[in-house]
Amino acid sequence: MSAILEIESIRQEFPVTKRMLYLDSAHQTPMATCVRQALSEFLAEGNEMAGPKPVWMRRVERAREGVAALLNASPSEIAFTKNTSEGLNIAANAVPLSNGDTVLMLEGDHPNNAYAWLNLKRKGVQVRFVKVADDEIATAETFEPFIDAKTKVISLSHVTFHAGQRHDIASIGRLCAQKGIYLVVDVMQSVGVLPVDVRKLGVSVLAAGCHKGLLVPQGLGILYVKAGLDELQPAYLAMSSLANPPEDYIARPDDLAPRKDAGRFEFGNYNLPDLHALSSSIDLIRKTGVERIEAHVLELGDRLIAQLERLGVRLVGPRTRANRAHIYVLDLPVAEWLDYFTQNQVRVSPERGGIRISFGLFNTSEDVDQVASLIQQRLSRGAHPSAATQVD
CATH class of the missing domain: 3.90.1150.10 (Aspartate Aminotransferase, domain 1)
Known part of the structure; x- marks a missing residue:
């Protein structure tokens, strides 16, 4: 033992x-008792107190702080999504790409990452796949020969679902910084299991769901967007995305400026039960x-x-x-x-x-x-x- x-x-x-x-934790982790208790507490509050929304919203920010601490990020760099796929699609539509620009990916990586970028082919964006054997990992040297003036993004998983490779994201991050390329990483299989330090890895955008290493039921995802990448703009807009949301709930056509932080990529209501549970699971992970x-x-x-x-x-x-x-x-x-x-x-x-x-x-x-x-x-x-x- x-x-x-x-x-x-x-x-x-x-x-x-x-x-x-x-x-089978790479598929979905079983529910921890502390997570079940957190969900039960949330349901009881909704049942007995008709939903103390101010309390719940404070918990959203506590969960945001917990995720940020886990990733060595700032809370302002964290947004909440539904899942990894939504986060990757947010990234694909936020990066300023034009006709002829190229995205580099690994052949055989998770298909939902590929489809997020392949969907941009309708805009003339090209996706090139680089081969890596199942018993090998990707490094900066893997991608460097394929980079040219049109290469704008490298996107890959930190740990692959199909063979368990742990790719050298830090070296790829350094290469991207040198070349002025965005690095978008799927950490679905690594967050909560391995240290994921966004500063050391050098990522631009990071996406994950919470139902594996983060121990929370399906329906919640996290998105990291590096501060200062103001050119990354949301494809969707809602009041929660705005820098100046109207207090009277009347839309202002002349004031559509999005927030400066990662919150510009959030829209609509939060998955409040899972966010309440996420704080409990992060407490367990960080305690361990x-x-x-x-x-x-x-x-x-x-x-x-x-x-x-x-x-x-x-x-x-x-x-x-x-x-x-x-x-x-x-x-x-x-x-x-x-x-x-x-x-x-x-x-x-x-x-x-x-x-x-x-x-x-x-x-x-x-x-x-x-x-x-x-x-x-x-x-x-x-x-x-x-x-x-x-x-x-």
């Missing part, structure tokens, strides 16, 4: 661990320590890789610690293995390269040994890994 975290107290926050072997969560999932990954070597099962993604995080794809045929894991009360995900195992802060070394034992049992009955049975 890992000595890095107070694992027993953490597991008490996640009752699902008593019911199944949950190895993101660096310790990172060390914990990497330690579990070390143990899993050793078990895979023993079993002759190939790992699809990177093996080096610095290049991986909490996501591990096993080269096991989905059609043959997914039902087997389900029948044995193991939650995993099918992935393009095989079976994806992804760890959370509540997983243990015993969890790793248990899933390895299940794999060994099936292999001993005549099942086989995919054609490539040798570990790299």
Whole structure:
């Protein structure tokens, strides 16, 4: 059992661990008890007090401050969205791009990032895809040969969902700063699991949903927009987006100036229940320590890789610690293995390269040994890994 975290107290926050072997945090994390309690408190307030909106709005700002602290950002650089896809689409429509401008992306990265930029093809914007093998990571050197005078944006995931690569965002950020290129990063798979420092990474815009490492149910996202990028303008406008919203709720056609902070990208009502829960989940994450969560999932990954070597099962993604995080794809045929894991009360995900195992802060070394034992049992009955049975 890992000595890095107070694992027993953490597991008490996640009752699902008593019911199944949950190895699917890259899909969605199970609800923590503190998050459930926060949601229950919100519902009780709405039920018993008809919604104390001033109190709820103060909590929105507390959640904003919590997100900012987690990212080493200013609260004024944080906006709330519905999900990662909305944040990436906000970024794609905010960056000043014109006919012939180019966006660089990684081939095979999350499709919703690609579609946000591909949608701009109708405006003449070109999207170029750069190839990186599943066991490699992207660095500044990956993109530099493809940059020319028309390159305006590089957009990619920090950690990939399909092979678990942890790309070198900091080196790419330095390259973008040198070349005057916007860097837009999807941190859906890394925030809350790995340290994400927007200053060190050098990102222009960062987007994520909150239902994975941030432990909150679906329907809430975060958006970081670097201060000073005033040329990034919202595609949609509402009172909450304005620098001078009309107090009498009568639209002023001559005063449409948006806010200077990231709030210019917010419009309409907030997801108040999830924002209330987000403060509780961030408290849990910060109390545990993101660096310790990172060390914990990497330690579990070390143990899993050793078990895979023993079993002759190939790992699809990177093996080096610095290049991986909490996501591990096993080269096991989905059609043959997914039902087997389900029948044995193991939650995993099918992935393009095989079976994806992804760890959370509540997983243990015993969890790793248990899933390895299940794999060994099936292999001993005549099942086989995919054609490539040798570990790299």
